[in-house]
Amino acid sequence: MNIIVRFILAIFLPPLAVFLNSGISSAFVINILLTLLGWVPGIIHAVWVLQKTEERRNEVY
Template structure:
């Protein structure tokens, strides 16, 4: 589980560059990153909202059904 400082830094990065915040949390080849990238291209605010949602709610370590890589 990530520390509160780490989550806070990821949220600040996600507000500035939403795909980068998601990439730090879930990796470069994840579905979350792809969705965030598309939303950020379509509109900056939806990208921020999705990035904050993914960083705060999706916890890959406690979810055994989590599907991380796209190309696995």
């Protein structure tokens, strides 16, 4: 899935963006809890998870 679409999903549906990125994981559960506590913390966490995943994919060994 295109990274731009994932970042758009991170803004509107943060848990879905994290789920599509990492599946059912601790990041997904944390994102659900943060989104329930407030929309903005969920968005920030989702963007952070997506960014870290992209950084790992682009690392040169």
